[in-house]
Amino acid sequence: MSSRVSPISRPVTIRRAVARDAKRLTRLVRGSGAYQGKYAAAVAGYRVGPDYIEAHSTFVAVGAVGADEHAGRVLGFYSLVLVPPELDLLFVADEAQGHGIGRLLVEHMQSEARAAGLDRVKVVSHRPAEDFYHRVGAVRTGTALANPPAVPWDRPEFEFRLPPA
Numbered sequence: 001m002s003s004r005v006s007p008i009s010r011p012v013t014i015r016r017a018v019a020r021d022a023k024r025l026t027r028l029v030r031g032s033g034a035y036q037g038k039y040a041a042a043v044a045g046y047r048v049g050p051d052y053i054e055a056h057s058t059f060v061a062v063g064a065v066g067a068d069e070h071a072g073r074v075l076g077f078y079s080l081v082l083v084p085p086e087l088d089l090l091f092v093a094d095e096a097q098g099h100g101i102g103r104l105l106v107e108h109m110q111s112e113a114r115a116a117g118l119d120r121v122k123v124v125s126h127r128p129a130e131d132f133y134h135r136v137g138a139v140r141t142g143t144a145l146a147n148p149p150a151v152p153w154d155r156p157e158f159e160f161r162l163p164p165a
Contacts, residue, residue, distance in 0.1 A: 012063035012075065012101065014060070014062075019053060022048055022050045022052075024074045025058075025074070029043050029046050029089070034126060056079045059080075059112070061075045061092075061105055065099050065101075075101045077090075077091060078090040078091075078106075085120060085121045086121060090109075090123075109160075111165075114164070121159065121160045122157065123138055124157050127153065137160065143157060
């Protein structure tokens with residue numbers, strides 16, 4: 001478990017996800033403002049189950065943002081698949097975006113990936129998240145072609161290149 005202070009001076013803790021987090025993580029994915037309108041179909045039936053959390057390196061950021069005083073609130077999460085190396089999921093609650101939570105999660109993911117002996121991690125991005133991945137140091141490597149009906153649009157592919165610590 002690691003603690004960091006977000007740019008808004010509120011403590012944020014990143015911890016390993018546990019089975020009881022599954023419903024909260026599913027709600028975070030399905031309720032994401034980035035997946036409204038034409039993107040809604042991609043997450044409509046999506047489920048982050050306890051089995052998924054157990055199978056992958058899944059971590060949650062907990063804390064409080066803004067006037068919210070509930071320090072144990074799930075602000076975001078990520079899931080790192082080790083073989084093949086891929087950042088499978090990265091979500092930040094809509095109300096927590098812009099406070100550095102996504103950057104903290106990416107830094108944590110990179111640390112976990114290095115500890116697992118990885119030197120690169122692939123990301124297939126959601127189009128609205130493309131600028132975010134550029135800002136946190138990912139390098140564009142290509143395009144993942146549409147996969148209808150769930151994902152009827154092409155998506156940018158990125159890679160985090162991880163120099164040794």
